[in-house]
Amino acid sequence: METISPESPLASVKSQWPGKALFTENQTVRQDDLLKALALAPYWEDEHGVVYVLPDAPWGHRSSHCLNALLARLEPARANAVLRPKESGHYAAKIHASAEAPQGTRAKRWMIDPLPASELDHFIQAFSACHWGALRTPVFRAWQ
Template sequence: MNYDVFNGDADGLCALVQLRRAEPLDAVLVTGVKRDIALLQQVEAGPGDRVTVLDISLDKNRTDLQRVLAAGADVFYCDHHFAGEIPASPQLETLINPAPDVCTSLLINGRLQGAYTAWAVTGAFGDNLRDSAQRLAKTLGLSAAQVQALEDLGIYINYNGYGPALEDLHFAPAELYQLLARHDDPFQFMDAERGHFERLETGYREDMAAAAALEPIHRGESAAVYQLPDAAWARRVSGVFGNDLANQDPARAHAVVTARKDGDYLVSVRAPLNNKTGADALCREFPTGGGRAAAAGINALPADQLQAFVERIAAFYA
């Protein structure tokens, strides 16, 4: 049996679309909301099974990766998050690069020698790697309008993955993957799946308009923090709102803190675009925190630690 295990955000989806357009394979899809990254715990594989893992931290899945390898399965692991020590096994093939200007879609694009570059560009835009995405887009000879369309689509796909539960999303990531994977390039998707595309676009624009009306709870020289309410629109927009803030103000770090139903907070952190470092280290200082240098998060920040977090992000990037 084959398993495709992938992050439910734009980077994870676009990476898998590229790989399966180039290497078709019937596989069990294992994914979830963007922050659901402990996905290998859902995989029960054994000898003869093939497990492909895209865009989730090896460090956060280490125990289950070792379990799957010990059971005899072969694993291909491609990611750009902090990995820690990579297990040594002849059954494990890795393509891991945590550099701040790299994402999984770009790594897969390199592996496939540019076979589906437009999807890689879309994934990179969705991961807010605008410079990397624009550089790669130039190799396709696209018009400015076409590049903008890929950026918009990447943002919309990424936006769809946020939220602590599938019911908050417009599309379950596995469902959205199946829609995207029908098409060799994103332009075909946008033309052929117009209704689905417009559902993403409209949702994004409405939710971002609501977020734009908010004032920060902290704004200093080094960082700004915004607090969103316990509402489906807020949970959906939390990550892409952070990206938008970072793009508007590249010298400042940003955090978007969204209330959870249990009273804790979901936190998205963006390092300054002028200094894309440290977001992962900062978030790992708090329970359930992790991510990558440029963008990271905390899944469940205890309510009584909110002020400590605000003070810490301001000091961290001072």
């Protein structure tokens, strides 16, 4: 590892770097964001899957990936989709297949961006019709 020369502009940045306090603050913000997301009721759910639609708020944007991953870990038998609104009036959708989806036959995760807001009900119909434990590919091609 290189040592930064005292004359280097990076030396002044490093001397002012808040270090661990910055990471602790970021971790606290992420935890708060995730707790807000988990407090939301699912937009749609059944025994095979769940869909969350996050609000157009900074914490909603920051927590979408973490919520998607956490749901996959907490409920591996259920597929999940986490949607967050975008400035364009569309959604960005992160989809995670259930652990029962066969390995090597298809992707376990999808991203649909943009998903037109007018297609939300159609997306949920397609999501709910997926046989997550079967060898067929989900019907998400319409938005890709």
